[in-house]
Amino acid sequence: MITEVKDMIATVKKMNARQGARQVLNLALIVCSAVMIWKTLVVVSGSESPVVVVLSGSMEPAFYRGDILFLWMGSAPFRVGEIVVFKVKDRDIPIIHRIIAVHETKDGKQEMLTKGDNNHGDDRAGGIYNPGQLWITEDDVMGRAEAFLPYIGMVTIALTDYPMIKYVVLGIMGIFVLTGKE
Numbered sequence: 741m742i743t744e745v746k747d748m749i750a751t752v753k754k755m756n757a758r759q760g761a762r763q764v765l766n767l768a769l770i771v772c773s774a775v776m777i778w779k780t781l782v783v784v785s786g787s788e789s790p791v792v793v794v795l796s797g798s799m800e801p802a803f804y805r806g807d808i809l810f811l812w813m814g815s816a817p818f819r820v821g822e823i824v825v826f827k828v829k830d831r832d833i834p835i836i837h838r839i840i841a842v843h844e845t846k847d848g849k850q851e852m853l854t855k856g857d858n859n860h861g862d863d864r865a866g867g868i869y870n871p872g873q874l875w876i877t878e879d880d881v882m883g884r885a886e887a888f889l890p891y892i893g894m895v896t897i898a899l900t901d902y903p904m905i906k907y908v909v910l911g912i913m914g915i916f917v918l919t920g921k922e
Contacts, residue, residue, distance in 0.1 A: 811883025
């Protein structure tokens with residue numbers, strides 16, 4: 741492995757300016773394509789984050805840690821039994837739970853109470869919501885779970901738990917792109 745990396749570095753050093761610029765441009769095109777695909781998914785799904793990874797076991801047996809969920813916002817009213825991904829104000833990590841109660845406010849907006857399938861109590865009693873918060877609103881919801889891929893997200897969890905792996909993988913991928921032959 742180390743000799744292969746050394747060979748790649750030697751190949752980069754041998755490149756002339758034109759070859760180097762071409763490879764850097766190829767890398768930029770790959771990054772731009774990924775961003776364009778993500779933004780297209782955001783627009784089509786109506787969700788600010790159309791793909792999320794399940795980070796805990798609170799939804800077992802429906803979803804397990806490491807499952808990837810595909811979200812769709814849609815315009816239909818929320819219903820009891822739907823699985824939604826929502827954000828609690830002043831917290832960064834989205835929550836994936838099932839709606840167990842829905843009611844409509846006087847101004848026509850929906851408010852929901854959620855619960856993890858594997859949790860004993862609802863999110864109000866379980867401390868998921870902020871103190872004094874009784875419901876989540878439509879504005880808190882990022883999307884409804886429409887499809888999933890089991891365990892594929894474990895790669896993302898590993899990269900988050902061990903950030904050094906992320907930098908090594910990104911570095912190796914960059915070297916492959918820069919030294920790749922067309």
